[in-house]
Amino acid sequence: MARARETYPFTRAQLIPGEITPEEQPVLPIVICGPHGSRGMPIRAALVDTGADYCTCPSRVAKPLGYKIRSGKLITFGTATTKGKAWRHLVDIAILTHDYRAVFHRLSNVPLDLVQRRSPFPVLLGRIGFLDRFVIRIDFKNKLFTLELP
Secondary structure (H helix, E strand, O other): OOOOEEEEEOEOOEEEOOEEOOOOEOEEEEEEEOHHHOOEEEEEEEEEOOOOOOEEEEHHHHHHHOOOHHHOEEEEEEOOOOEEEEEEEEEEEEEEOOOOOOEEEEEEEEEEEEEOOOOOOOOEEOOOOOHHHOEEEEEOOOOEEEEEOO
16 A cells, blocks of 8 residues: 655755765656556656656656657757746656655656656656645655655
8 A cells, every 4th residue: 555655855866877966856766568468667866846847757668668759749848947848748656765765656647748858857856646646745944755545
């Protein structure tokens, strides 16, 4: 049975291959699951981004997971620093416990935007379809955040 609450420490993490963040950040260990229950891709540190509308990740994860990137819904997006195209897919995401030993909770039908960009960027966990399914407590002073099932 899934636990009702899990607390995670802010972490200095490798969000982009080869780069460790200089500051501790709210990150979650997740597994993005492939279509029809096929094998998933573990992401040790996905950035919790309360300012992002949707979950976003590089399109390079599509093929190993078994997704055909262009079979998703084509969308255009804009951020403070970039604009571009992405393909939205509905995926299942398993959130691991803070110690990586078990699954805290599994979400189905999470909208995930697969973005084609040359420069690397981290997996972002946004509000719609992911963060909005939890009660979230962020304790900046102690560098902790808690996900709680409503």
